[in-house]
Amino acid sequence: MMPDDMIDKLIDITAVRHSYRTASGPLPVLDGLELSVPEGGFVAVVGPSGCGKSTLTRLVAGLLIPDEGEVRVHGTRITAPRSNVGMAFQNPVLLEWRTILQNVLLPLEIVPNKLSRAEARDRARRLLALVGLDGFEDKRPSELSGGMKQRASLCRALIHQPEVLILDEPFGALDAFTREDLWQTMHKVKAEEPFTGVLITHDLRESIFLADRVVVLSSRPARTQFVLDIPDTGLRTLDDLYTPEAAERLNILRHQIEVAQGRTPAGDAA
Amino acid sequence: MKARQIIVPLVAVIVFLIAWEALVWIMGWPNYKMASPSDLIPAYERYWGLFLTMGWQTLWRTVAGLVLAVIFGVALGMVMGFSRTMRDALYPLLVGFNAVPKATVVPIVALMFVGWHDFNTVLIAFMISFFPIAVSVSIGLSTLEPEYRDILRSLGASQATIFWKIALPKTLPEFFGALKVAVTLAFIGTNLMEIVSPHGRGLGALFDSGKTNSDYPLMFAVLIALAFLGIVLYYIVVALEKTFAGWADRTV
Numbered sequence: 065m066m067p068d069d070m071i072d073k074l075i076d077i078t079a080v081r082h083s084y085r086t087a088s089g090p091l092p093v094l095d096g097l098e099l100s101v102p103e104g105g106f107v108a109v110v111g112p113s114g115c116g117k118s119t120l121t122r123l124v125a126g127l128l129i130p131d132e133g134e135v136r137v138h139g140t141r142i143t144a145p146r147s148n149v150g151m152a153f154q155n156p157v158l159l160e161w162r163t164i165l166q167n168v169l170l171p172l173e174i175v176p177n178k179l180s181r182a183e184a185r186d187r188a189r190r191l192l193a194l195v196g197l198d199g200f201e202d203k204r205p206s207e208l209s210g211g212m213k214q215r216a217s218l219c220r221a222l223i224h225q226p227e228v229l230i231l232d233e234p235f236g237a238l239d240a241f242t243r244e245d246l247w248q249t250m251h252k253v254k255a256e257e258p259f260t261g262v263l264i265t266h267d268l269r270e271s272i273f274l275a276d277r278v279v280v281l282s283s284r285p286a287r288t289q290f291v292l293d294i295p296d297t298g299l300r301t302l303d304d305l306y307t308p309e310a311a312e313r314l315n316i317l318r319h320q321i322e323v324a325q326g327r328t329p330a331g332d333a334a
Numbered sequence: 335m336k337a338r339q340i341i342v343p344l345v346a347v348i349v350f351l352i353a354w355e356a357l358v359w360i361m362g363w364p365n366y367k368m369a370s371p372s373d374l375i376p377a378y379e380r381y382w383g384l385f386l387t388m389g390w391q392t393l394w395r396t397v398a399g400l401v402l403a404v405i406f407g408v409a410l411g412m413v414m415g416f417s418r419t420m421r422d423a424l425y426p427l428l429v430g431f432n433a434v435p436k437a438t439v440v441p442i443v444a445l446m447f448v449g450w451h452d453f454n455t456v457l458i459a460f461m462i463s464f465f466p467i468a469v470s471v472s473i474g475l476s477t478l479e480p481e482y483r484d485i486l487r488s489l490g491a492s493q494a495t496i497f498w499k500i501a502l503p504k505t506l507p508e509f510f511g512a513l514k515v516a517v518t519l520a521f522i523g524t525n526l527m528e529i530v531s532p533h534g535r536g537l538g539a540l541f542d543s544g545k546t547n548s549d550y551p552l553m554f555a556v557l558i559a560l561a562f563l564g565i566v567l568y569y570i571v572v573a574l575e576k577t578f579a580g581w582a583d584r585t586v
Contacts, residue, residue, distance in 0.1 A: 125488040147490040157481045161503050161581040173499070174489045204581060224489075 073136075074260045075101040075124060075228060080133030081285075082119060093119050094130070096287035099262075099279055106254065106261040108271035110317065111281030111289075112325045117264045120286075121232045124262055125149045137228060147175040150221030150259075154233040156213040158205035164216050165201040168192060171224040184223075191219040194256055195249050211242035215249065222257055229261040235270065244302055247273050251300060268317045269305055278313075280320040290320040369554040377555040384540060385559055391536035393563055395452060396524045399459025400567075403516055407464040408509070411471025415501075421472060432465045440526045451534060455527040462523035463516035470512035474505030507582035510575035517567045521560065537563075 080097040083090035093116035101107045109117055122128040123135050126145040135142045150171070158167045168188040172179060179187065192198055195215040205213055214234055221229055235243045247270060254261075265271050271278045272294055280290040292313060304310060322328040351371045358370035365373050378385060410428075414421040440458055447454040478501055486496045528538020537556050544552035576583075 122484070125484070127484055127487055145488050145490050149488050151485055151488050153481045153484075155479065155481050157479060157485055159500065159503070161506075161579075170485075170499070171489050174486060174491045174495060206581075220485075230488075 072102050073100040074103040074105070074138060075099065075107075075262065076134075076136040076139075077120075077123065078134050078136075080123065080130045080135065082116075082123070082128070082130045082132075083285075092285035094123075094287075095285035097133070097281070098288040101260055101262060101277075103260055104258055105277065106259075106263065106275045108263045108265055108275035108278045109281060110265060110268060110271050110278060110321065111286060112283045112321065113266060115281050115284045115324070116286035117281060118232055120281075121151070121230045121262065121264055124228060124230055125151060147171075147224070148227040149230055150224065150226035150228070151230045151232070152214070152217045152221040152234045154236045156205075156210075156217035156234075158213055158216060158220075160205055163202050163204060164192065164197065164208070165189070167205065167216060168219045168223050170220060175224045177224060188219065188223055191222060191257070192216070194253055195219055209242075211238050211246060214238065214246060218249075218253065222253070222259065225257075227260060229259040231261060231263045231265075233264050233266065236266070243267075243270070248302070250274055268314050268321070271317070272310060272313050273300060273302075273305055278317060280317065280324060282324045283326065289324055292316060292320075366548070366550045369551045373551040374555045374558060377549070377551040381540070381552065381555070385537075385555075388535060388537050388540045389559055389563060392521075392524055392528065392538065392560070393567075395455045395536065396459050396520045396563075396567070398456045399523060400463060400513075400516060400520045402456065402460040403464035403467055403520065404513070406460070407467030407512075407516075408471050410464070410468040412475065412497075414468070414472035415475025415505075421476065428465065428468065436462045436523060437526060440530050444527065444531045451531055454531065455524055455534075455536065458527045459520040459523040463520040466512040466515045466519070467509065470508040471505055474508040475501050478504060503579075506579040507575075510571065510579055513571050513575075514568060517571055518564055521564050521567075525560065 077097055077099040080094050081092070082094040083092045085091075097116075097120065099107065099109070099120070109120060111117055119128065123130055124137070124142070126135075126142045126149070129143060137146070137148070158164075159170065162170070165185065165188055168191065169184055172184050177184075189198070189201060192201060192215075195218060197212060197215050197219070200208065200212065200216075205216070208216065218234070221231075235246050238246065251274070261275075263271070263275060268278075272292075276294050276296055278292045278294065279288055280292075281287070282289040294313065319328065355370045355372060358368050361368075363370075410424070414424055436458065439461065443454045443458055443461075447457070482500050482504070483496055486500060491499070524536065525538040525541070528534045528536040529542050531539075533539075534542065537560055541553055541556040544550070544556060
């Protein structure tokens with residue numbers, strides 16, 4: 065299923081199994097998870113709700129060490145959090161007592177870096193301008209809309225130029241129009257500030273619009289059930305979502321989700 | 335501060351005093367039943383020196399008790415906020431301790447440290463006021479959304495960094511809410527001890543001497559002085575809150 069000729073794997077997850085300890089015994093969440101992302105790649109992970117997608121992000125961030133199997137970033141086995149990841153969640157978790165600019169600068173206060181204060185602020189301003197938040201640097205998070213908070217959260221995740229950007233349903237709580245706006249912003253950001261990304265989502269259109277590879281996980285305990293590569297078509301526009309190719313990809317993925325949910329036998333044609 | 339913010343409460347106070355005066359006058363109450371504001375002025379004039387020294391006594395002991403309550407309450411709240419085990423272990427003890435009416439503890443403490451008047455007064459002020467602080471800090475810390483922690487942890491931040499950068503500032507609004515409750519509680523504690531303790535000092539002792547000498551206007555004058563000190567301390571806390579946790583106020 066996985067192409068073996070991929071040498072430049074930045075993220076490489078092999079044969080990962082993990083269980084959570086609960087009052088009623090161990091609860092397996094991941095069982096046979098395989099995932100690799102080449103440098104500069106952007107992988108979307110979809111699957112039935114509660115299948116362990118968020119657990120996957122915690123593994124890549126080093127916040128969780130798997131019971132079995134390996135998570136490697138740049139060939140180094142992850143055994144503890146490393147400062148080379150940026151994270152954004154469905155909840156933008158901006159610090160209410162800081163301005164937007166100070167929020168974006170937060171990672172630089174923790175990650176060792178060579179930027180001077182002025183350089184750091186310049187970089188933060190540039191990122192904010194890139195996502196369309198110029199002029200909002202000195203506002204508080206409470207003065208921003210949900211979509212704007214998410215844009216600021218994205219800047220914070222990128223400020224320290226992380227090797228890996230982890231997005232855990234960052235657009236899930238936004239309305240449809242705002243979400244589509246942010247998809248286009250993501251393409252703009254990726255062109256200006258290249259990153260290697262893992263996107264957790266339950267929106268299939270989002271997955272094929274943003275990612276160059278979509279991975280379908282089975283229901284819990286999650287294993288890698290299906291991988292769909294999306295040929296690079298350059299900067300994508302929303303119109304691309306309404307082409308026959310896009311419709312076909314969506315169909316394939318929808319069928320795979322139904323299989324994962326156990327509603328359709330795997331053999332049935334999509 | 336806008337003039338409106340001073341004038342509106344001031345007018346409310348004046349209206350209250352007029353209504354009080356009118357009530358006593360209409361009902362024809364003698365001053366041993368209910369003193370009126372006009373009775374208080376001679377009381378303040380006569381005992382002005384005592385009010386200043388006794389008021390200062392009450393004030394500094396209350397503040398000392400509060401400072402101890404903040405230090406101990408925050409420490410206890412941190413322990414309970416970060417450790418589930420400690421929370422499970424300490425909550426019943428704490429709730430039980432808080433449920434004991436402090437009026438019953440006052441004579442015990444007064445006897446236990448007889449002669450150490452300052453000490454036992456500060457102790458009661460502390461005992462009565464640390465509970466809301468400990469509970470608010472522990473709840474503030476234990477309800478911190480995991481994503482906040484994850485954002486910093488994924489960058490390799492230590493627990494101490496997470497506390498200083500996120501947990502502490504995020505808990506400040508709850509902390510100040512509790513501190514406002516604690517201020518009035520601490521005053522109650524200080525006065526209970528000052529009234530009960532023999533040869534006491536402070537406004538509570540002045541109140542007690544008014545009782546002994548059947549000087550009813552003096553007793554009412556002490557109550558008003560206490561209310562005044564309470565208001566002053568409360569607004570000091572409000573000013574601190576504005577400075578350190580003003581971001582949480584969405585009404586401005």
